[in-house]
Amino acid sequence: MDESIRAGVVEIEGHGGDQIQAYFAEPLESGSRPGMVVIHHMPGLDRQTKETVRRFAAQGYFAISPNLYWREAPGAEPDDAAAAARARGGVPDERLVGDVAGAADFLRARPSASGKVGVIGYCSGGRQAVLAACHLPLQAAVDCYGAFVVGQPPEGFPIPISNLTAQLPDLGCPLLGLFGEEDQHPSPAETAELDALLTGHGKQHEFTTYPGAGHAFFAVDRPSYRPEAAVDGWGRIFAFLSRTLEG
């Protein structure tokens, strides 16, 4: 496979018809392709997130990451944008769903799009990937250690998030979950609870919990990086997407 790609900033229509920026990458080689929406983590649409977008493109997907903080901080550095968004209470769930919908529509509008689109998110984006998959017509979702899909945020939480247990019956696509055994948010008990809830709802899902790994084991530039878990995890992600998006 030719791994040549093109990548850069695009404008998409997000929630409420707002024009927001996104980072988009696509293979140069022609052919029908599925798409992947990459939801950035709380530190914003940063270098690592853009690397992930390019990785999916090199693997043969149209890939995009909407800048969830564009409204609070248009044109700002990712860390400044993250601080501004945090100071204003974070990203409302409804807006997240609208922005992912806009990103997915952008991918489906590519001339050679297959029409199938998946979503992946890390940390806070893991929860948001599940959230999006409960509300949008997507074909695959990947939750990498997203906290508060189940469980209760502590009292007095300044950022208005709640768990997704009431929305799980609406999950519309297979879910791949990748977690660390030493993580506290989500804890192994919480991912076991999520596993049981999804089984109860008859939702197709595959969970892997890695021993010796905590939160953010995919993050190559943090001390939390765990190469064995990350390499195996990437393998599982692409195998899962091959089954769900390329079939």
Added chain:
Amino acid sequence: MCTYLTKRLEVVGSGKGATGWMRVTSASVYLDHPAHAPADHTLNVDLLNPALGPAARVALELEPQSARQLAEAILEMLAAETVTPAA
């Protein structure tokens, strides 16, 4: 983990950011992933002036022990009788 935990408060003072000195009007204090510090979690402080835009920010990412020592040093200084709070 993404702790999400954030304490926000209004402040009065000045800070020196990327473009020089500015008035700061609010602060966010949180224990979460750093953008730069080589640690999984740090105690982060943003001193902000939202009216001047997102880049109007003085940011700190401190190892928790350093943050605790800094907080104690601040309180110790403020407790000194020579400090007269502004009216």
